[in-house]
Amino acid sequence: MFAARRTVNLFQKRAFSASAINASKVAVLGAAGGIGQPLSLLLKLNPRVSDLALYDIRGGPGVAADLSHINTNSTVTGYNPDASGLRDCLEGSEIILIPAGVPRKPGMTRDDLFNTNASIVRDLAKAAAEAAPKAHVLVIANPVNSTVPIVAEVYKARNVYDPKRLFGVTTLDVVRASRFISQVQSTNPSGEAVPVVGGHSGVTIVPLLSQSNHSSIAGQARDALVNRIQFGGDEVVKAKDGAGSATLSMAMAGARFAESLLRAAQGEKGVIEPTFVDSPLYKDQGIDFFASRVELGPNGVEQIHSVGEINEYEQGLLDACLADLKKNIQKGVDFVKANP
Numbered sequence: 001m002f003a004a005r006r007t008v009n010l011f012q013k014r015a016f017s018a019s020a021i022n023a024s025k026v027a028v029l030g031a032a033g034g035i036g037q038p039l040s041l042l043l044k045l046n047p048r049v050s051d052l053a054l055y056d057i058r059g060g061p062g063v064a065a066d067l068s069h070i071n072t073n074s075t076v077t078g079y080n081p082d083a084s085g086l087r088d089c090l091e092g093s094e095i096i097l098i099p100a101g102v103p104r105k106p107g108m109t110r111d112d113l114f115n116t117n118a119s120i121v122r123d124l125a126k127a128a129a130e131a132a133p134k135a136h137v138l139v140i141a142n143p144v145n146s147t148v149p150i151v152a153e154v155y156k157a158r159n160v161y162d163p164k165r166l167f168g169v170t171t172l173d174v175v176r177a178s179r180f181i182s183q184v185q186s187t188n189p190s191g192e193a194v195p196v197v198g199g200h201s202g203v204t205i206v207p208l209l210s211q212s213n214h215s216s217i218a219g220q221a222r223d224a225l226v227n228r229i230q231f232g233g234d235e236v237v238k239a240k241d242g243a244g245s246a247t248l249s250m251a252m253a254g255a256r257f258a259e260s261l262l263r264a265a266q267g268e269k270g271v272i273e274p275t276f277v278d279s280p281l282y283k284d285q286g287i288d289f290f291a292s293r294v295e296l297g298p299n300g301v302e303q304i305h306s307v308g309e310i311n312e313y314e315q316g317l318l319d320a321c322l323a324d325l326k327k328n329i330q331k332g333v334d335f336v337k338a339n340p
């Protein structure tokens with residue numbers, strides 16, 4: 001009898017300490033938007049998340065009330081901009097996802113969003129740097145090539161910048177790449193992995209088909225596939241016809257990246273995701289941020305993988321990418337300098 005009770009107690013103890021270790025507060029800024037809502041739903045379904053904090057300039061508490069009825073263990077709290085809403089949302093967060101900002105309409109580039117989204121991201125970054133300076137920040141808001149450097153500059157100005165904890169979410173590019181290649185090759189997309197490096201807009205998106213399972217794709221088939229991966233976002237913008245850009249696939253991609261970070265934070269080794277980070281790879285060319293495969297660990301970036309062996313065609317893509325990327329990054333840095 002005593003032994004039985006003891007077994008139960010030990011079991012309860014272990015269960016308690018496991019959940020204590022795994023307790024992770026995740027904040028979503030822009031939670032009532034097209035990405036924010038399905039992303040928050042997927043996070044509510046993730047057992048690694050213990051507290052979900054949802055902030056938006058409008059509608060955060062409504063989305064939170066709705067999600068809070070789902071019978072998973074995590075708590076869900078919604079916050080408005082009034083009083084200390086944003087600060088309360090951020091405090092204690094391990095991960096902060098930022099999908100806040102306007103999406104494209106047909107005919108626009110991601111850079112056309114800069115004037116609106118730069119100040120939104122800058123202000124949210126200021127709040128995050130003060131309330132949760134050690135959190136991992138995952139930037140989804142476009143143009144990612146510029147909004148990530150904006151967050152970095154805001155953190156640097158407050159002496160809390162940790163390059164290992166800032167990520168531009170480029171997961172959707174590899175999700176698309178594996179899907180699109182599987183359609184061309186009639187394969188299962190879950191078995192496909194196409195590295196995509198560079199940045200997250202047009203020609204800065206560089207798929208490396210030579211490193212995929214289908215390295216022999218050449219000529220027009222290759223060109224069409226590369227173009228579809230680079231401009232996949234435009235396909236959705238056009239199809240939505242003024243009602244925004246990718247939201248559901250982006251929510252899946254953002255939730256996957258957050259899950260990978262949590263797995264790494266909770267001790268799993270060898271977790272690798274593509275992401276746009278403060279990177280040494282092209283710093284000698286004045287390019288401080290670059291997306292490549294990154295191994296994640298408890299403190300964020302563990303190891304940044306180089307681009308690896310690429311062919312002449314891919315080198316041409318990379319050259320075009322680097323030229324654009326440099327300008328996009330500088331634009332973000334200059335914005336914060338001029339508008340601190």
Ligand SMILES: NC(=O)c1ccc[n+]([C@@H]2O[C@H](COP(=O)([O-])OP(=O)(O)OC[C@H]3O[C@@H](n4cnc5c(N)ncnc54)[C@H](O)[C@@H]3O)[C@@H](O)[C@H]2O)c1
Nearest residue numbers: 030032033034035056057099100101102103140141142250
């Ligand atoms: N990184 C990627 O791969 C990727 C993919 C898709 C979309 N995006 C980008 O994500 C952003 C959001 O897209 P969406 O479709 O969800 O847009 P949306 O307009 O549907 O939602 C944006 C949300 O942000 C909120 N918001 C605006 N300003 C805010 C602020 N200061 N604080 C908090 N919340 C604020 C809005 O109220 C809205 O609910 C866009 O910039 C889009 O281009 C990035």
Ligand SMILES: O=C(O)C[C@H](O)C(=O)O
Nearest residue numbers: 104110142233234245246
């Ligand atoms: O295309 C967009 O503007 C949104 C996003 O960056 C995407 O790739 O779908």
